[in-house]
Amino acid sequence: MRDILLQTGRRFIAFLQYLGGLTSLSLLTLIWLFAAPFKWKYVIQQMKKIGYDSMPIVFLVALFTGIVLALQSAYQMQKISAEMYIASLVSLSMTRELGPVLTALVVAGRVGAAITAELGTMKVTEQIDALEAMAAPPVQHLVVPRFLASIFMLPLLTIYADAIGIFGGYLVGVYKLNLSSSIYINMSFDPLVMKDLMTGLYKTFFFAAIIALVGCFEGFQTEGGAEGVGLATTRSVVISFILIIATDCLFTVLFYFIF
Amino acid sequence: MTTIMIDVVNVRKSFRGRPVLRSLNLTIKRGETMVIIGRSGCGKSVLLKHIVGLLKPDSGQVLVGGIDITKIHGRELDKIRLKFGMLFQGAALFDSLTVGENVGFLLNEHALFGPDEITRKVAESLAHVGLSGIEHMKPAELSGGMKKRVGLARAICHNPEVIFYDEPTTGIDPIMADVINNLIVALNKKLNTTSIVVTHDMVSAYKVATRIAMLYEGAIIAVGNPDEIRATDNPVVRQFITGAAEGPITEAEQRR
Ligand SMILES: Nc1ncnc2c1ncn2[C@@H]1O[C@H](COP(=O)(O)OP(=O)(O)O)[C@@H](O)[C@H]1O
Numbered sequence: 143m144r145d146i147l148l149q150t151g152r153r154f155i156a157f158l159q160y161l162g163g164l165t166s167l168s169l170l171t172l173i174w175l176f177a178a179p180f181k182w183k184y185v186i187q188q189m190k191k192i193g194y195d196s197m198p199i200v201f202l203v204a205l206f207t208g209i210v211l212a213l214q215s216a217y218q219m220q221k222i223s224a225e226m227y228i229a230s231l232v233s234l235s236m237t238r239e240l241g242p243v244l245t246a247l248v249v250a251g252r253v254g255a256a257i258t259a260e261l262g263t264m265k266v267t268e269q270i271d272a273l274e275a276m277a278a279p280p281v282q283h284l285v286v287p288r289f290l291a292s293i294f295m296l297p298l299l300t301i302y303a304d305a306i307g308i309f310g311g312y313l314v315g316v317y318k319l320n321l322s323s324s325i326y327i328n329m330s331f332d333p334l335v336m337k338d339l340m341t342g343l344y345k346t347f348f349f350a351a352i353i354a355l356v357g358c359f360e361g362f363q364t365e366g367g368a369e370g371v372g373l374a375t376t377r378s379v380v381i382s383f384i385l386i387i388a389t390d391c392l393f394t395v396l397f398y399f400i401f
Numbered sequence: 402m403t404t405i406m407i408d409v410v411n412v413r414k415s416f417r418g419r420p421v422l423r424s425l426n427l428t429i430k431r432g433e434t435m436v437i438i439g440r441s442g443c444g445k446s447v448l449l450k451h452i453v454g455l456l457k458p459d460s461g462q463v464l465v466g467g468i469d470i471t472k473i474h475g476r477e478l479d480k481i482r483l484k485f486g487m488l489f490q491g492a493a494l495f496d497s498l499t500v501g502e503n504v505g506f507l508l509n510e511h512a513l514f515g516p517d518e519i520t521r522k523v524a525e526s527l528a529h530v531g532l533s534g535i536e537h538m539k540p541a542e543l544s545g546g547m548k549k550r551v552g553l554a555r556a557i558c559h560n561p562e563v564i565f566y567d568e569p570t571t572g573i574d575p576i577m578a579d580v581i582n583n584l585i586v587a588l589n590k591k592l593n594t595t596s597i598v599v600t601h602d603m604v605s606a607y608k609v610a611t612r613i614a615m616l617y618e619g620a621i622i623a624v625g626n627p628d629e630i631r632a633t634d635n636p637v638v639r640q641f642i643t644g645a646a647e648g649p650i651t652e653a654e655q656r657r
């Protein structure tokens with residue numbers, strides 16, 4: 143019993159230390175964001191890697207989600223002859239919830255992992271020491287461009303995912319359920335107000351920050367060669383996932399009570 | 402000129418409770434070439450990283466030109482680092498950049514010269530290490546020894562006052578090793594740089610050293626010019642410089 147308590151206590155302290163480290167990296171990043179001009183060359187490079195290169199997989203995930211969502215709800219809706227409402231259901235759930243969260247998870251798996259692997263390799267091969275030794279602050283050179291690029295690109299990717307998801311629903315509605323195209327489109331966009339899009343998009347800024355900062359933090363913490371890089375990469379993805387889902391839950395609760 | 406350039410005072414450092422440096426003292430004079438010898442894993446690279454401010458000691462001071470660099474951060478520390486050039490043990494080239502961009506990194510980063518001047522200086526540094534005309538290559542295309550030499554070109558490109566060499570001749574063929582030894586001596590003579598060379602290559606040590614210091618069990622156990630070290634009666638130093646399999650170093654290890 144005592145052992146279990148001790149173990150839990152130790153875990154908890156380690157967790158707090160982790161959050162502390164992550165927070166101080168976040169603050170340092172914010173300071174560098176304003177203290178020095180951005181390295182635009184690196185920002186644009188990262189925007190391509192994070193945003194443009196993620197488009198195919200986000201396309202697939204969003205399209206399939208839209209299709210599955212429409213089909214699964216058709217199963218219920220057909221019983222009460224309310225197929226029309228499938229359009230609204232798909233568009234609302236995509237913009238408010240599934241678009242932002244699925245995109246963030248996909249990007250965390252793809253980009254967060256790549257960031258940690260790259261920075262982790264730089265750490266274990268002393269490239270990060272070399273940056274520091276040449277008076278080139280690693281946070282300014284490595285974290286700020288990735289942070290900025292994530293913050294810019296994740297909302298754009300989310301809007302893209304929303305649109306693709308709605309299109310997936312449209313395919314089911316029009317070609318499988320034989321709803322008319324114009325009705326489906328009307329039913330998709332009529333109930334959709336700015337608030338729905340915005341509650342979805344607010345969150346993505348936080349998700350983007352989580353992906354970039356956890357990815358970089360785990361990279362900087364990497365120790366012990368190739369094995370260490372592998373471990374750090376796994377941890378980075380797992381921690382990003384948990385933090386993204388937790389943040390999403392928090393925001394949903396918050397918005398539910400505020401609006 | 403025998404003013405003190407670097408003074409390491411009572412530096413202690415442990416990693417996860419395991420002491421690597423235990424009360425280490427070492428003084429390096431301006432313009433000399435100090436060679437630090439010691440077995441693999443005895444803490445030579447850790448010592449260099451303390452002098453460059455990449456690691457902070459658990460206690461003790463590292464004075465560079467009279468300033469304790471363990472107490473300063475950020476821009477202040479960076480100002481001192483610009484006077485340093487460091488060759489890392491594994492070269493530590495940025496693999497996302499070309500050789501030319503690597504060598505000119507510091508000059509570009511701090512906009513010390515115009516682009517044409519930087520290109521010229523990069524070519525000059527690469528020529529010093531016998532690698533002219535490979536600016537466009539990526540580090541992944543180079544052999545281990547070439548990487549080391551590019552790392553060396555990067556370390557000397559901005560004419561630093563102090564150059565740190567972490568095992569400059571390890572993994573390099575004997576002929577090229579001699580070229581590098583000559584380069585270390587030449588840079589030291591021509592530009593009056595202070596050099597700190599970490600090595601376990603005794604040929605190189607005797608050739609470049611003004612003084613040699615031996616690091617053993619976390620402390621400097623002997624310092625002297627090459628002749629003094631050759632003639633040492635310290636049995637630990639004797640075993641190391643003669644490369645004998647039997648002696649006090651290996652006995653101490655077996656006892657553990
Ligand atoms: N960042 C670090 N974290 C933990 N241990 C380290 C670290 N850097 C070095 N060490 C340990 O310190 C010891 C000395 O390493 P090092 O200075 O690299 O030896 P060498 O004399 O071969 O250069 C080694 O046992 C190494 O495992």
Ligand SMILES: [Mg+2]
Binds near residue numbers: 445567
């Ligand atoms: Mg070493």
